[in-house]
Each structure stands twice: as structure tokens, then as C-alpha cells.
Amino acid sequence: MDGLLQAAASLPGPLGLDFMQRAYLAGLVAGVAAPVIGTFLVLRRLSLLADGLGHAAFAGVAGALLLGANPVLGALAAAVLGSLGIERLRSAGRAPGDAAVAIYASLGLGAGLVLARLAGAGNIDLFGYLFGSLVTVRPGDAALLAAMGALVVAGVAAFYKELLALVVDEETALASGLPVAWLNRGLAVLAAVTVVVAMRVVGVLLVAALMVLPVTAALQVARGLGRTLLYAAAFSTASVLAGLTLAYYLDVPAGAMIVVTCAAAWALVSAAAGRRAS
Amino acid sequence: MRAEDAGPVLSLEDIHFSYGGQPVLEAVSLRLERGMFLGLIGPNGSGKTTLLKIALGLLRPQQGTVRWFGRPLVRPGQFGARIAYVPQLSQAYVRPFPITVRELVLAGRVPRRGLLRPLNRADRDAVDRALAAVGMEDRAEARLSDLSGGQQQRAFIARALAADAEVLLLDEPMAGIDAAAQERFYDLLARLQRETGRTVMMVSHDLAAITGRVTHLACLNRRLICQGPVTDVAGDPQALSRTFGDLRLIAHSHGEAS
Ligand SMILES: Nc1ncnc2c1ncn2[C@@H]1O[C@H](COP(=O)(O)OP(=O)(O)O)[C@@H](O)[C@H]1O
Numbered sequence A: 001m002d003g004l005l006q007a008a009a010s011l012p013g014p015l016g017l018d019f020m021q022r023a024y025l026a027g028l029v030a031g032v033a034a035p036v037i038g039t040f041l042v043l044r045r046l047s048l049l050a051d052g053l054g055h056a057a058f059a060g061v062a063g064a065l066l067l068g069a070n071p072v073l074g075a076l077a078a079a080v081l082g083s084l085g086i087e088r089l090r091s092a093g094r095a096p097g098d099a100a101v102a103i104y105a106s107l108g109l110g111a112g113l114v115l116a117r118l119a120g121a122g123n124i125d126l127f128g129y130l131f132g133s134l135v136t137v138r139p140g141d142a143a144l145l146a147a148m149g150a151l152v153v154a155g156v157a158a159f160y161k162e163l164l165a166l167v168v169d170e171e172t173a174l175a176s177g178l179p180v181a182w183l184n185r186g187l188a189v190l191a192a193v194t195v196v197v198a199m200r201v202v203g204v205l206l207v208a209a210l211m212v213l214p215v216t217a218a219l220q221v222a223r224g225l226g227r228t229l230l231y232a233a234a235f236s237t238a239s240v241l242a243g244l245t246l247a248y249y250l251d252v253p254a255g256a257m258i259v260v261t262c263a264a265a266w267a268l269v270s271a272a273a274g275r276r277a278s
Numbered sequence B: 001m002r003a004e005d006a007g008p009v010l011s012l013e014d015i016h017f018s019y020g021g022q023p024v025l026e027a028v029s030l031r032l033e034r035g036m037f038l039g040l041i042g043p044n045g046s047g048k049t050t051l052l053k054i055a056l057g058l059l060r061p062q063q064g065t066v067r068w069f070g071r072p073l074v075r076p077g078q079f080g081a082r083i084a085y086v087p088q089l090s091q092a093y094v095r096p097f098p099i100t101v102r103e104l105v106l107a108g109r110v111p112r113r114g115l116l117r118p119l120n121r122a123d124r125d126a127v128d129r130a131l132a133a134v135g136m137e138d139r140a141e142a143r144l145s146d147l148s149g150g151q152q153q154r155a156f157i158a159r160a161l162a163a164d165a166e167v168l169l170l171d172e173p174m175a176g177i178d179a180a181a182q183e184r185f186y187d188l189l190a191r192l193q194r195e196t197g198r199t200v201m202m203v204s205h206d207l208a209a210i211t212g213r214v215t216h217l218a219c220l221n222r223r224l225i226c227q228g229p230v231t232d233v234a235g236d237p238q239a240l241s242r243t244f245g246d247l248r249l250i251a252h253s254h255g256e257a258s
């Protein structure tokens, strides 16, 4: 282990810096988890959910700071509650999916700003939570993020066949006895966990980019659910690695740069798919 | 065979339903006996789809009971993989939808396996058989959004066939399907029903197409107008005119088919 660390420390460029190593690790975790959950959101026309949960997570961060608790756990709690709340509104048919998201998104950002002010906004790095703060990931954070990413991937893998049936058509899944309500709640919780991971990388305002852009790119070229997940994860991790490295050399915010590389990957794939189709 | 299986497979008793405004179903009682091939007919908007969804528990009637295999239905999916359903495809998959035909049909096998149990060789074989039955083997790896409406419909039929259920509920499954494929699918349903004792209920608004195929007919237009063996019902112009409104239209299209 020590040898490995020493070897890593002698790597050239950003890879030799331990804060950058943690940034790459956190970036890779988010790069895999975000498009995996994002695929299910996009296919169920809930792309906006990522955005809404990001805003809810922001309220959680502010609340945790006010109470002196761990901001990541605060974000997780708020995102899980928001996610289940949105799912409840949606499945009860009391609000269309997108309206339910909008309700929680504006509430999250509004409450977050109020709470942040009460917590003494001057002392905290609000900007970091809004736009990501990869280079400030501490060792404990990195472990927590990795655990959350593993939970997301393991959850999807364990219930893959049920999720396939759900994504194809929810009504028939329900009529055939699949536990649709629990699957929806499970997806909602995993989406919340993912948003909190992605928040660290790109910030609450850009979370949706990491969860949606790689998926829309994959949808243009992938055949089958399995390949869509795989391609989306590949596009996303490539974008994260490229964005983070570029951010290091250009000295620009990493989260913003990653969103730009995600968009570039999407544009490239779209152009290639368009060429192939014509 | 289970003891409960002596009675009707499905019985709907005095069903009343409305979506909030006008009543859509009134005092509908219907029995589906084991081994029947029942055609549920009625014009557009007569409540056929609604009645099927009530039978499946997807909608809850304001009044009345639904019994499957002699037991009251208390939640959707209660009887799991014993019942397979082909929903009415109101809207084709046009957006880029990556699910392939094979994946869709495989989804029909999922209810047969418990949570955390992987699908196995038998499931894959059932998928191949179902794909062959609807003539979609060569399109198995195509995405749903790359298919025509009729091909999508066939893929959804294959999903229900793959489930190998005792009872098949089909909501206008022939919509958009060409004549040759319809013919083949009717033959397949008749074989399932005659040779393996499957029970089939098929919704259709096309009396002419269904009459020569089913064993029984039920006519719905908000109320259940009539039900019985196909020869009795199809030979009852009064019942048909009360179902469809215009008798001449029906007599005409019926004459064409026979
Ligand atoms: N989700 C819904 N909300 C409100 N009204 C509906 C809904 N679905 C169907 N209806 C109405 O209920 C009636 C019966 O519809 P449906 O069961 O789909 O008829 P069918 O399948 O025989 O064409 C129609 O008048 C239709 O407009």
C-alpha cells in the first residue's frame, strides 16, 4: 500500500498530487454512478429529477451547516426525502412528474439559501456546493463517495431484470406482480444518493448534466438497455477524466469544465451518429 | 389442477366505474370460464380497455367485485405470472428507445422468477419460441423505436406469449398488424386454447374479424349488452345493434367477413 502511494506520488502532472488523486477517484465514482441512474430517469422521462434533487440536496447542505452536521450526510438526507416526496406525488397522480420536480426544486433552492444565510453564509463555501469542489475532497469524503457509488451500482445490478421490465412499461409490470412501488422508491433513493455524489463533482446546479448528457449521447448509438448503461458510463467517465485534467492545466473550475467536456462528448457522438445514419 | 379452478377463471360482478365524470361502466357482470376464447367487443369508447384494467386491478371500480380463480382481487399483480396482459398500444415508441425486441420479450419472463433470481436457459428458450411465434426472430436485436407500429404490437404479443400464463388478456392486439400475421396469430391463439387449455379474452372493436375465431362473445357499451356462445350472439342482430348503434353497418361488415 505504501509502495503504491509512493509510486502514485511519483506520477507526472496532476496524478502525482494526492488531492488530485482523490479528485480523480471521486470523479470516476460519479462518472459511473450518475449515468447509470440517469439512464433510468431519462427512459422514464424524469430527466428533470436530477435537477430537482440537486436543489433539495443544497437545502440539506445548508441545514447541516446550520446544525453543525456533516454536509454530505445532510445533502443525502434532504435528497432522499425530496426524492421520495417527488415519487409520492408522481405515483399518486397528484402532480405530473415534471411539476412534482419543479415544486421540490424551487423549495430546495429557496430553503437552502434561507438556511445558508441563517448558518452565516460568509463562513461557508456556498460556491463549492453550487458548482462542485472536486479538489477539496478529503480522504474521508473520498471513502464515503466511493461507498455511495458502489451502493448505486450494486442496487441496479441486483434488480436489473425488474428494472428492465419497469422501464419497458410500468403498468404491465404492476399487473404481472412485480413490486413496482418498491422499485420506484428504490430508484428514487438511489437517484438521491447519486445526486449527492455528483454534487461534489459538478455542484447542485450542474448535477443534471452528468446524469443526463452522457445518457442522451448513448441513446443515439446504443442498442439494448445493457449497452446504453455501458456506453453512457464510458462517455461520462471519459468526460470526467478529460474535464478534470483540462481544469488542472487551464486553472478553471473542475465541475464547470467537466460539464463542458460532457457536452462536447455528446456533440461528438451526435455528429458521428448523424453521419452513420445518413 | 387446483381445487379453486373448478369455477370461472375470472368473474366480474356488478362493476360500476367512472373516471370522475360520466359513468363509463354500469352494472357490468362478466364470466370468463376455463378454456374459453372470449371476444369482448364494442365501439370505441365503450369501456373495453377500462374493463380490462379493472380486471387486472390497475383501476379500482367504485362498486362491484373482481374474482380470479374464485378469490377476490385485492391488489394488482396478485396472481403474478398466471395472467399475461397485452396492453392497448395507444402510442408507439417514437423517441429513441433503446430497449430491443428481445429485451422486451425477456421482460415477460421476469414475473416468473423471484427477486434476485437470474433469468435462465429456459427463459431464453421461451423468448426464442415467442419471437418465432410472432415471426419476429430476425428483428430480435432491433430497438423498439426502430420498428413500425405493427411490429411493435407483435413484439408486445410475444412478451405475453413468453410468460406462458394460464390466462391471456389482450387489448386490441391486432391493431396495425397485416392480414397474414393476424391470421397466424389467430391460429396460434386457437391452438393455445384448444390444445393447452389456455383461457383467452381478447378485446376488439372489429366484430367481423373476431367472429370466426372466438368461442364466446361479450358485447359492451357502457353496460354489458349480451354474452354467450359466438353463434348465439353473432346471430342476434338486436343485441349487436344495441352495442354498436347502427345495425346496417354491422350486418354489412359481418357479411364481408363470412
Ligand atoms: N384516463 C382517463 N381519464 C378520463 N376518461 C377516460 C380515461 N380513459 C378512458 N376514458 C374515457 O372512458 C371511456 C371508455 O374508454 P375506454 O375504456 O378506453 O374505451 P374502449 O377501450 O372501449 O375504446 C371513453 O369515453 C374515454 O374517453
Ligand SMILES: [Mg+2]
Pocket (backbone or CB within 6 Å): B048, B049, B050, B088, B171, B172
Ligand atoms: Mg380501448
